Amino acid sequence: MRIEAITLREIRMPLVHFFETSFGRTTERRILLVTVHAEGVNGWGECTAGEHPFYCEESTDTAWYVLREYLAPAFAGKDLASGREAALRMPAVRMHRMAKAALENAVWDAEAQLKQVPLWKLVGGTRKELAAGVSIGIQEGHEQLLEKIAVELAAGYQRIKVKVKPGWDLEVLEKIRAAWPWILLSCDANSAYTLDQVAHLKQFDQFRLLMIEQPLWSDEIFLHALLQHELTTSLCLDESILNARHALAAIELKACRILNVKLGRVGGFSEAIRVHDVALAAEIPVWCGGMLESGIGRAHNLALSTLTGFSLPGDVSASARYWREDIIEPEVTVSGQGTIAVSDEAGRGYAIKEDLIERLTVRKETIRG
Ligand code: OSB
Ligand code: MG
Secondary structure (H helix, E strand, O other), X not given: OEEEEEEEXXXXXXXXXEEEEXXXXXXXXXXXXXXXEEOOEEEEEEEOOEOOOOXXXXXXXXXXXXXXXXXXXXXXXXXXXXXXXXXXXXXXOOOOHHHHHHHHHHHHHHHHHHHOOEHHHHOOOOOOEXXXXXXXXXXXXXXXXXHHHHHHHHHOOOEEEEEOEOOEOHHHHHHHHHHOOOOOEEEEOOOOOOHHHHHHHHHHHHHOOOEEEOOOOOOOOHHHHHHHHHOOOOEEEOOOOXXXXXXXXXXXXXXXXXXXXXXXXHOOHHHHHHHHHHHHHOOOOEEEOOOOOOHHHHHHHHHHHOOOOOOOOEOOOOHHHOOOOOOEEOOOXXXXXXXXXXXXXXXXXXXXXXXXXXXXXXXXXXXEO
């Protein structure tokens, strides 16, 4: 496909409810969207970098800079066969995986439209009904958290994940288990603990958690192996896994028994598929993580989640949990059984609300070849 031009834009979207993790609270998203204009179709990609470099080193502004100065100029006016080729021809910029993923995924999105196949088939998916879970942030108090869990369980979600940090952990988990002894429950620390706290972390074992996500340093695999050896609960790595090599290292070291895959964190569909393939070969279950995406990133997460190895419920949930109005049509909805149906339409399966996006846009720039 000939890429005539690439448009970068930043949109602002207030969250329906603030989202708090061990590294901070988000109330409004600043989302960078990439549009690849190719042969009459528009491929869309969403950059999952946060407003601040807290989850990882990237932010909306660093991604804008890297896309504008390096990545978009390398593709504008060029011919590319596919999303896979986009990954192979990414300029030699180190890291900045979320910026790269936004562009690569936009090319996959365009490729699916041009080939008139569903994006999920293009990436090699097999699942047509996806298991949905929710990620619930740190709240003002325990009561609010328990109320939120009750609402999500009533909606049908198959797995509840709560954010934890020192001071918001054992008591919280104890109250959840007292109310719901048998639900699929996991927690995510976003690197809030250190190896000095093994005795404390061992106490998590009493709650029969499906997993503890990323308890230790974001750049650490080996020390998670030491921790996993001490715990009966399975560890799951998120921040530590930036590519398929890391996934293989974590599996070989027994640093975790489950992997979270995020399109942005690993640099796009091509690498996410490779992470999946490594895990599937080792019989390590994976699930799709979320980054408070708008509908575009959400649609791409769903396409990824159709791959065979995504056997655990992901942080793939309804648009309405985040947005008063999402930028796609239809919005992502979840059945009373906590499932999301995959569309058989060509492309991403969700139309773009261009007028709404235009109204939400605070900056926009088109890079031409
Ligand atoms: O660690 O999974 C995470 C949101 C922002 C940054 C990191 C994470 C999260 C979530 C939200 O848990 C998942 C979602 O989008 O529903
Ligand atoms: Mg996480």
